[in-house]
Amino acid sequence: MIIQDKEFGEVIVRKNSLSRSIKFSVSTSGRLSMSVPTYTSEFLAKRFLNSNRDIIRDKLPIKDPTEQRARDYQKKMLMKKAKEYLPYRLEYFAKLYGYSYSKCRLSHANTRWGSCSSNKTISLNIGLMKLPEVLRDYVIIHELAHLNHMDHSRAFWQEVGSHDKNYKVHEKKLKFFNPGL
Ligand SMILES: [Zn+2]
Numbered sequence: 001m002i003i004q005d006k007e008f009g010e011v012i013v014r015k016n017s018l019s020r021s022i023k024f025s026v027s028t029s030g031r032l033s034m035s036v037p038t039y040t041s042e043f044l045a046k047r048f049l050n051s052n053r054d055i056i057r058d059k060l061p062i063k064d065p066t067e068q069r070a071r072d073y074q075k076k077m078l079m080k081k082a083k084e085y086l087p088y089r090l091e092y093f094a095k096l097y098g099y100s101y102s103k104c105r106l107s108h109a110n111t112r113w114g115s116c117s118s119n120k121t122i123s124l125n126i127g128l129m130k131l132p133e134v135l136r137d138y139v140i141i142h143e144l145a146h147l148n149h150m151d152h153s154r155a156f157w158q159e160v161g162s163h164d165k166n167y168k169v170h171e172k173k174l175k176f177f178n179p180g181l
Pocket of ligand 1: 146
């Protein structure tokens with residue numbers, strides 16, 4: 001359920017059978033998000049929001065509605081670019097170095113550039129589209145190497161290094177960028 005609020009913009013209301021009280025947080029889009037018990041009506045949620053307005057304003061970094069929409073747009077465009085590029089770039093390096101993965105997923109997590117799961121699914125963050133190409137390629141190579149080593153052992157780094165001689169520099173440079181939007 002979405003509540004339209006004059007001050008906070010769109011407020012996301014998530015019904016959660018496990019929650020016993022109403023909790024506020026900020027979603028990745030900068031919107032206010034409320035987790036409420038399943039039986040909570042819209043009327044009740046609005047009333048609770050109103051009575052906590054001051055605390056929310058002071059404590060939570062909510063973006064103003066214009067910024068929320070700008071971020072939505074940015075994410076949509078980044079997703080579009082990523083879809084047209086990342087799966088093909090991944091395939092290119094996989095073929096080049098002889099890796100086989102099962103699936104490529106695009107993510108927009110705030111904390112990681114990519115991941116590789118034990119069922120050989122490789123997730124790539126759409127935020128990679130904002131990086132210089134060498135760093136983007138490095139992340140892809142890094143995740144491909146995880147297909148053979150599910151850790152950051154010496155053997156793992158050796159494998160990464162065999163495909164990217166400058167991996168140490170790239171790993172360091174990556175720290176200057178943020179995967180989130
Ligand atoms: Zn890793």
